[in-house]
Amino acid sequence: MPQPPAGVGLIDRDPQLLPVPLGDLRPRRQVRSVSTPLRLWRRHSFEILATGGLLLAVAAAVVTVTRPAIAVYLEGDSVHIGSLTLSHPRENGGLAEGRLYTGPATLLMVSRPGGAVVASAVTFLGGQRATGVCTFGPPAATEITERCILHVGGESVTCVDALRFDAPGSWERACSDGQRLTVSVPAGAAAIPMPFPLGR
16 A cells, blocks of 8 residues: 655644643733823823912912002093093083083082082993993091992993092902902092093
């Protein structure tokens, strides 16, 4: 009986080196590496957001504190409101009562018994008519206060202004919409009512 050629149809009985997985035969899932910034964000997102909010609040406070005060005062026959100047017209504009000042805004101040002054003003702010009425004084022992009602377009706010004698040179305005404002009065100038939408 003829013998098949050597190596044909025979099983190789020599030891074979086959890779055998340690464990089962299920495919292994590779663990993706997470970048350091993403890992920090996942662990500390609340702290990062809280710190960011605190920094923004501090920045807003610094901007508010460093904003120069608006100056409003009477000097001679002129009223100064920031960079605007109102002049006292000849013959008081034909008015028998009060004192009138005109220019980019119109201001009328009328004295009342006891040192009080009622002032009203008309101007335009952002294309909208703005009016205001303030009752100024009379002076108290430690400060002068005034109460103002301002109308800008269809909105109204009330403001209380205080000029303290122990810290002369500036008014502090607090309005019903949350606005807080410092208004300066230069040395040698006179403080006047402020029926204007200052800082708006």
